[in-house]
Amino acid sequence: MKKNSLDKEVLLSRFSRLNLRMDGEELTEQETALYDRQIRVWGANAQRRLTKSHILVSGIKGTVAEFCKNIVLAGVGSVTLMDDSLVNEEALNANFLIPPDENAYRGKTVAEICCDSLKDFNPMVLVSVEKGDLSARSTEFFEKFDVVVIGYGSLATKKAVNEKCRKLSKRVAFYTVDCRDSCGEIFVDLQDYKYTKKKLEEKVECELNFPSFQEAVSVPWKPIPRRTAKLYFAMRVIEVFEENEGRKHGECSLLDLPTVLEIKKKLCEANTVSESHVPDSLLERLITGTIEFPPACAIVGGILAQEVIKAVSGKGEPLKNFFYYDAQDGKGVMENISNSFTS
Amino acid sequence: MKSFHFSNLTNLRCIAYCSVLSLPPPMDQQQQQSAIQGAKVLMVGAGGIGCELLKTLALSGFHDIHIIDMDTIEVSNLNRQFLFRRSHVGQSKAKVARDAVLRFRPHINIRSYHANVKNPEFDVDFFKQFDVVLNGLDNLDARRHVNRLCLAADVPLVESGTTGFLGQVTVHVKGKTECYECQTKPTPKTYPVCTITSTPTKFVHCIVWAKELLFAKLFGDKNQDNDLNVRANKAASSSKETEDVFERADDEDIEQYGRKIYDHVFGYNIEAALSNEETWKNRRRPRPIYSKDVLPESLTQKNGSTQNCSATDGDDSTTVSAMPLLGLKNPQELWGLTQNSLVFIEALKLFFAKRKKEIGHLTFDKDDQLAVEFVTAAANIRAESFGIPLHSLFEAKGIAGNIVHAVATTNAIVAGLIVIEAIKVLKKDADKYRMTYCLEHPSRKMLLMPVEPFEPNPSCYVCSKTPLVLEINTQKSKLRDLVDKIVKAKLGMNLPLIMHGASLLYEVGDDLDDIMVANYNANLEKSLSELPSPVINGSILTVEDLQQELSCKINVKHREEFDEEKEPEGMVLSGWTQSPATNGESASTSNNESAVDVTESSSGPEIASKKRKLSETQPENHKRETENVESEDDDDLVEIENPMTVSKKKRVA
Numbered sequence: 001m002k003k004n005s006l007d008k009e010v011l012l013s014r015f016s017r018l019n020l021r022m023d024g025e026e027l028t029e030q031e032t033a034l035y036d037r038q039i040r041v042w043g044a045n046a047q048r049r050l051t052k053s054h055i056l057v058s059g060i061k062g063t064v065a066e067f068c069k070n071i072v073l074a075g076v077g078s079v080t081l082m083d084d085s086l087v088n089e090e091a092l093n094a095n096f097l098i099p100p101d102e103n104a105y106r107g108k109t110v111a112e113i114c115c116d117s118l119k120d121f122n123p124m125v126l127v128s129v130e131k132g133d134l135s136a137r138s139t140e141f142f143e144k145f146d147v148v149v150i151g152y153g154s155l156a157t158k159k160a161v162n163e164k165c166r167k168l169s170k171r172v173a174f175y176t177v178d179c180r181d182s183c184g185e186i187f188v189d190l191q192d193y194k195y196t197k198k199k200l201e202e203k204v205e206c207e208l209n210f211p212s213f214q215e216a217v218s219v220p221w222k223p224i225p226r227r228t229a230k231l232y233f234a235m236r237v238i239e240v241f242e243e244n245e246g247r248k249h250g251e252c253s254l255l256d257l258p259t260v261l262e263i264k265k266k267l268c269e270a271n272t273v274s275e276s277h278v279p280d281s282l283l284e285r286l287i288t289g290t291i292e293f294p295p296a297c298a299i300v301g302g303i304l305a306q307e308v309i310k311a312v313s314g315k316g317e318p319l320k321n322f323f324y325y326d327a328q329d330g331k332g333v334m335e336n337i338s339n340s341f342t343s
Numbered sequence: 344m345k346s347f348h349f350s351n352l353t354n355l356r357c358i359a360y361c362s363v364l365s366l367p368p369p370m371d372q373q374q375q376q377s378a379i380q381g382a383k384v385l386m387v388g389a390g391g392i393g394c395e396l397l398k399t400l401a402l403s404g405f406h407d408i409h410i411i412d413m414d415t416i417e418v419s420n421l422n423r424q425f426l427f428r429r430s431h432v433g434q435s436k437a438k439v440a441r442d443a444v445l446r447f448r449p450h451i452n453i454r455s456y457h458a459n460v461k462n463p464e465f466d467v468d469f470f471k472q473f474d475v476v477l478n479g480l481d482n483l484d485a486r487r488h489v490n491r492l493c494l495a496a497d498v499p500l501v502e503s504g505t506t507g508f509l510g511q512v513t514v515h516v517k518g519k520t521e522c523y524e525c526q527t528k529p530t531p532k533t534y535p536v537c538t539i540t541s542t543p544t545k546f547v548h549c550i551v552w553a554k555e556l557l558f559a560k561l562f563g564d565k566n567q568d569n570d571l572n573v574r575a576n577k578a579a580s581s582s583k584e585t586e587d588v589f590e591r592a593d594d595e596d597i598e599q600y601g602r603k604i605y606d607h608v609f610g611y612n613i614e615a616a617l618s619n620e621e622t623w624k625n626r627r628r629p630r631p632i633y634s635k636d637v638l639p640e641s642l643t644q645k646n647g648s649t650q651n652c653s654a655t656d657g658d659d660s661t662t663v664s665a666m667p668l669l670g671l672k673n674p675q676e677l678w679g680l681t682q683n684s685l686v687f688i689e690a691l692k693l694f695f696a697k698r699k700k701e702i703g704h705l706t707f708d709k710d711d712q713l714a715v716e717f718v719t720a721a722a723n724i725r726a727e728s729f730g731i732p733l734h735s736l737f738e739a740k741g742i743a744g745n746i747v748h749a750v751a752t753t754n755a756i757v758a759g760l761i762v763i764e765a766i767k768v769l770k771k772d773a774d775k776y777r778m779t780y781c782l783e784h785p786s787r788k789m790l791l792m793p794v795e796p797f798e799p800n801p802s803c804y805v806c807s808k809t810p811l812v813l814e815i816n817t818q819k820s821k822l823r824d825l826v827d828k829i830v831k832a833k834l835g836m837n838l839p840l841i842m843h844g845a846s847l848l849y850e851v852g853d854d855l856d857d858i859m860v861a862n863y864n865a866n867l868e869k870s871l872s873e874l875p876s877p878v879i880n881g882s883i884l885t886v887e888d889l890q891q892e893l894s895c896k897i898n899v900k901h902r903e904e905f906d907e908e909k910e911p912e913g914m915v916l917s918g919w920t921q922s923p924a925t926n927g928e929s930a931s932t933s934n935n936e937s938a939v940d941v942t943e944s945s946s947g948p949e950i951a952s953k954k955r956k957l958s959e960t961q962p963e964n965h966k967r968e969t970e971n972v973e974s975e976d977d978d979d980l981v982e983i984e985n986p987m988t989v990s991k992k993k994r995v996a
Contacts, residue, residue, distance in 0.1 A: 032674065036419045040741055040748030041507045044675055062402075066755060073425055073751045094402050096447045121425050294402035298395065298759030302752040303790065306508070309752070317784065325791065327763050330777045332791025 027051070031124065035075055046313035050076050051124075053312040054144060058082040058134045059151030059249075060110050062094025062292040063179040066301025067149065067308075069097070072118050074309055078126035079118065080145070081111040082134055094294045139164040147173045147308050152249035155217075155239040162189060162213035173311045174213065177304050178235065178249065181289020182327035184300030185235050188307060188319050189213055195314050210321055211338040221271035223341035229324040229333050233278040237264045238286055250290040260287055296327050303332065378769040379404045383472060386410040387460050387489055388479030389436040391749050392503055394426045395758035396479055397453070401444050403762055406451035409473070412437040413459040417710065423751035461488050461837055467892055470496035475768050477501045477761055481747065483528055487805075487835040488891060490515065490523035494806055495892030499768045501761050505753040510781035512760040514796055517806065519773055525800035530832075531745075535911065540570050541616055542626060546722065546731050550742045553721035554707045557608060558714065560589060562694060562705040571608070591695070598641070601691040602634040605684070609633070609724050629729045637684045663697045664712045665689035666736075674736040678720075680727050687720035709744025718743050756781050756791070804834075804918070810883075810896040811918040815871065817879050817901045820913060822849060823867040828912050834895060836888035843884055846876035871899070 027048060032039070039047050053076045057068060060083040068079060085091070087105040092098050097117040098105060105113050111129045118127045134150070135157040142148060142165050150158055158176050165172040166189075174189040189210045197204050217236055224232075241260050242248070252260075260283050268275050303323055310316040322335040384405055386393060389412035400408055414436050416427045426443035427436070437455035444453060458464070470476065470492045478500065480486050486502065493500040493515065500515040502523055515522050538544070539552050556571040588607050591600045613631040617623065665686050666672070678686065690713055694702060698713070707714050719739035726733050740746065760779045767775045777793035786792060802809040813829065822841075826849060830839045840850040849863050871878040878884065880901035887894045898918075905913045 026673070033418050035422050037746070037749045038422050038751075039737075040746065041750050069425060070752050070755060073422055075422075096398055096402060099447055100449065120428070122421075294399050295759035295762040297402075298399050298755045298762075299791070302756035302759070305755075306752045319785075319790075323790070330760075330763070330779055330791065330793030331789055332781075333788045334785045334790060335788065 031075065034122075034124075038074065042309070042313055042315055046309075046315045047075065049313050050074055050309065052077050053146045054078045054080070055147045055149065055308065056080045056082070056130075056142070056145040057149045057151065059153055060095070060097075060114055061091070061152060061179070061249075062294060062297035063177055063184060063301045063304075064149070064151035065095045065097045065114060066297050067151075067177070067304045068114065068118055069121060070302060070305030071308060072121045072125045072127065074305065075122060076125055076312070078128070080128050080130050081115055081118075082130045082132070083111040083114075084109050084131055086110070087113055090291070094292045094297050135160050137161075137164075139167050142172055143168050143170055145172055146312060147175070149175045149177065149304070149308070151177050153178075154248070155243045158187075159214050165189075166191060166212055173308070175304060175308065176213070177300065179292045179296055179300050180238075180250075180286045182293040182296045183231055183286065183289075184296055184323075184325045185231060186300065186304050186307070186319070186323040187213060187216065188321045188323075189216070190311055190318055190320075193311075193318065195310075195317065197317055206317070208318065208320055215339055216321060216337055219337050219339055219341065221268075221273050221277065224337060225341075228337070229322075229326075229335055230277075230279055230282055231324040231326060232322060232335060232337060233267075234282045234286055237267060237278060237283060240267065241287075252287045252290060254284070254288050256287050257284055293327060296325060299332065300325050375766075375770060376404070379766060380406065382474045382765075382769050383407045384409070384765065385470070385473040385476045386479060387476065387485070388412055388481070389440040389455075390414065390420065390479060390481065391423050391751075391754040392479030392505060392757055392761075393436070394424045394440055395751075395755045396477060396761055397440050397444050398426070399758045399762050400477075400765075401448040401451055403766075406448075408451065409454045409456070410437045410440065411456040411458060411460050411465065412440075413457065419710075423749055423754055425751065460485055461890075463838075463890060465492070466890060467492060467495045470498050473498055475499050475501065475765050477765060478503060479758075479761075480504075483530065484835065486528075487524055488837060491805060491888070491891035491893045493517070494522055501764045501768065503757050503761050505749065505757050505781075507748050507750065508753055508781075508783040510753045510757040510760075511779065512757055512764055512781075513778040514764050514768065514776045516768065516773070516776070518799065520776065520796040521799055522803060522806040524805040524835075525797070525803040536570055541622060543725065543729050543731065546726055546734055546739075547742055549722035549725040549729070549731060550718065550739060552725060553718040554743050557721050558705075558707055558718055561604070561691070562702050562714075565703055597692045597695045598688060600695070601688040602638075604691065605634045605687060605724075608721075609728060613728055627730050632680070632724060632728050634684065634688075637681055638688070662712075663693050665693055665716045674740070677733060677735050678723065679733075680724065683720045683723040683727070683733070686716055687724060690717035690720060707743065709740055709746060715740045715743065753781060760791070802918075804895050805893060808894070808896075809918060810898055811916055812898045812900060813884075813914060813916050814900045814902045815914040816903060816905070817871040817882075817899065819870060821868060821870050822874060824912075824914070825871070826867065828914065829897075829916055830886055833916055834886065834893075836886065836891065836893065838888055838890055840887045840889065841884060842887075843874070843876045843878055843882060848874060848876065848878075848884075 027035070027044060031047070031051065032044075035047050055071060055076055055078065057064060057079060058081075060068070060081065068081070072079060087098055087108055087110055091110055092100055095110075095114075097114040098110070099113075099117075109129070109131075111131075115127050115129050119125070134153075142161070148161060148165055150161060153161075153176060162174050165174045171191055171193075176185075176187040178185045189212060190208065191210055193208045193210065195206055195208075197206050217239070221233065237260060240263050241252075241256070244263070245256075245259070261280060264278050264280075264283060265275060268277055271277075300323075303319075303325070307319050307323075310318050319334050320336050322337055323332065324335060325332045382405060384400065384407065386396060386400075386408060387410075389397065389410050393410065393412065397408065397410065412435070415433050416424070416431045416436055416439060418429070418432055420436075421427060421429065424436070426440045431439045435455070435457035437457050441453040441455040445451070473496075476489065476493050476498055478486060478489055480489070481504075490500060490502075494517050497517050499517075500523065501512065502515060503512045504510065513523075514520060534548060534551060538548055539556065543549050543552065556569060559567065560569045560571045588603065591597075610631045610633040613629050617628060617631070666674075668689055669682070669685050671678070671682065671686070693713055694717070705711075705714070707718065709715060715736065719734070719736045722739055722743075723733045725731075734742075741748075760781070764776065764779075776796050778796055780792045780794065782790055782792060799806055801807050804811055813825075815825070826839065826841070830836050830841065838851045841848045848866055850859075855863075866874055878899055880899065882899040884897040884899060885894065886897060897916075902915075905911075905915075
């Protein structure tokens with residue numbers, strides 16, 4: 001059974017301040033007018049569910065900025081931002097939520113500045129900032145949310161948060177997103193997910209079982225089909241590299257290539273696959289392309305937002321369980337990776 | 344105020360961008376960066392795609408951008424056109440978009456034009472100044488126009504479109520790839536007049552009737568031809584009689600007038616139609632509906648709205664609405680016959696009571712609440728009569744206003760794809776050009792599917808100068824018919840010029856003197872064979888649009904008879920074939936195009952002409968619903984087939 005989202009006291013005070021309807025049943029006239037065009041896409045019921053949803057977003061760079069813009073426009077209930085890094089020149093790249101005025105952003109965190117900009121896009125959405133380290137949060141912390149999105153997270157953080165989300169009795173949808181150079185990876189974990197799909201005039205009830213993040217990144221490589229996107233493997237190598245060297249997203253350069261290739265070699269050996277399984281050129285791209293490519297941010301941020309909207313509204317077949325985009329070949333592919341390959 | 348200069352990021356960006364095209368390092372990084380920085384880009388459209396595109400271009404390092412858009416901002420834009428705020432409603436989209444982007448990239452050059460791209464100021468010379476043109480349009484007409492100008496100016500064009508979760512981006516480079524018109528695009532759906540006036544079978548027919556006939560007759564230009572009372576059996580009542588019905592005397596009680604109209608169109612007209620047995624042999628008979636059977640005798644006491652009700656609350660025409668007066672709050676609710684009838688009468692009353700000055704000049708506007716209420720009610724009552732399922736105001740509004748359903752995410756994705764193609768074009772990396780389809784459901788695991796562009800269609804009349812063939816009755820058809828139906832509608836020419844040999848039969852322009860204009864007007868009314876330079880079987884016409892720099896030759900073939908059902912226009916234009924790539928499989932690729940071209944938001948489903956000559960302009964190869972009926976249960980509006988199933992294509996390089 002799902003538990004009550006935000007603390008009722010907080011809810012009441014926030015809602016009355018924003019003049020929102022309390023019972024959460026009908027959409028207000030204002031909402032109907034504003035959301036008209038999208039209600040025609042996914043319907044009023046889906047819109048209602050969106051307006052009641054609470055999204056946690058951690059790690060804000062270009063792609064996540066795009067994602068936040070999209071879900072705020074879509075009219076989710078609330079967006080809670082976590083990113084204590086201070087705004088600097090690099091943060092301005094690909095992030096249109098940060099106005100380039102040093103006087104305005106000096107001393108402020110990325111989350112704080114983005115919060116102000118996002119509120120502007122849709123006053124009906126509650127946008128707020130949560131400070132601190134995501135991985136240090138208790139399991140109960142995540143219960144407040146319907147969706148958790150980790151951007152550019154470390155392997156440890158992604159695992160830990162995913163585990164906590166899975167522990168809750170309430171189903172919290174879990175996503176990770178990572179964009180480097182002109183590539184992007186999205187991971188989706190909706191646990192046991194029931195949804196409706198239209199099949200030839202009939203409404204069909206469907207169910208999907210998603211593997212946990214831990215399982216999804218630990219799948220043995222050998223049984224994975226040949227045609228699977230190479231980015232899956234490359235990202236696993238990068239994850240290990242960053243964990244071993246204690247690096248954050250983007251803290252790397254060409255000088256790290258030998259180390260990365262060494263890790264790749266070990267992983268390939270451990271998985272009994274040849275080294276050609278993971279192209280060196282791809283790895284090189286990922287560690288030298290430390291900043292995001294804005295068109296890729298728009299694309300990956302768009303796909304991610306669509307997935308979150310689908311999960312919250314319960315409408316439409318969700319992506320299972322990885323999405324990869326690479327501007328070089330122009331493909332955006334879904335890969336279903338789980339231990340089922342070995343069974 | 345100290346602000347950050349983005350030139351500092353150049354080197355970082357170089358590293359990132361070079362790998363997009365897997366270029367070898369250093370030397371080409373600089374080249375690519377300078378290609379972007381030196382580029383002058385034209386954006387056409389500052390709406391859903393436009394806002395996302397301008398933002399992404401700015402972030403990507405472009406700093407010389409021109410943007411054209413003729414529209415102003417509306418509330419319904421705000422769910423996705425994120426550069427706009429509520430306070431901007433009514434202002435120019437191009438201008439506000441520019442201002443918004445300059446706030447996070449203050450040092451780039453953006454020039455905005457609040458104008459129609461079809462204006463003469465945007466001629467070939469104007470287009471020539473750009474390195475690439477990026478379209479974010481929502482109608483076929485403008486797209487064709489821009490396509491022709493880009494061909495004439497020899498400037499690459501990146502086209503795009505979105506509808507709901509579907510989207511696509513295509514690249515058009517003269518001589519290298521197809522132009523936008525190499526594959527015929529479906530034109531907006533039209534319906535035969537008799538279906539609208541006498542034998543509707545779908546709700547959309549009722550909407551068109553309510554909008555184009557009834558609403559127009561009651562509130563629109565009185566001098567316009569109106570088929571409202573046209574019946575298959577013309578021997579019925581004289582037109583004078585019907586004129587009296589629609590005329591309202593100044594002192595005539597509005598409610599009585601409303602009921603009179605109601606009874607006439609839903610009662611009497613139906614009975615008259617029923618009298619023609621032939622029509623109903625194989626069709627379901629409609630039932631006449633009279634107000635006395637549906638509504639109480641007088642509505643005045645019921646809801647307090649009277650003819651003399653004064654405008655105490657300072658209503659302006661945009662807020663006057665029938666629904667609240669009847670206790671109806673939810674536009675998604677389905678009304679029954681009684682409720683629809685109440686809305687019909689109430690809305691009509693409100694028009695006369697509160698908006699009298701506008702009567703005689705109104706055209707249907709989807710943002711006119713009262714008009715939407717009236718049309719919904721009228722369409723529903725008609726639907727009830729003909730046994731067609733009723734629809735909510737929300738649904739009816741979508742159909743009547745040809746509203747395109749739209750979300751921010753698809754536009755954002757498409758914008759990213761456009762910029763990626765634009766960069767390739769600037770680098771002249773022809774091998775890498777792709778058409779990219781954004782799908783709702785993965786096809787062979789792909790949600791974003793790149794496809795190589797096709798070579799130009801050798802028989803495309805726009806980019807390859809193929810002569811066309813026109814079968815027409817040269818003795819009966821007038822030049823006007825040729826101009827309207829063929830030259831403007833089918834060929835999409837804006838300011839046409841028609842020549843027969845050395846003789847100039849017709850042209851449009853500001854610089855014409857009165858004698859010439861009179862001469863051309865006279866020509867319009869003549870049949871082809873009676874023109875000063877007679878056009879007969881075997882004649883060859885040259886048709887041009889100087890602005891689009893498009894010239895076509897038309898071989899005229901005289902034909903006596905045309906099938907009224909299959910060729911209702913009385914003429915057939917042919918000669919260009921589908922691109923060989925899509926022959927037989929046009930269901931797939933055309934579906935992609937047409938799925939996206941469902942973003943037509945011009946004037947919606949309508950009667951093609953006022954005369955009894957219309958055609959259903961559905962492409963032969965596939966059936967597709969263009970009605971924008973979106974019930975909550977629909978996941979897919981349009982099914983896209985996998986374009987990869989197209990077996991044989993001639994690819995570029």
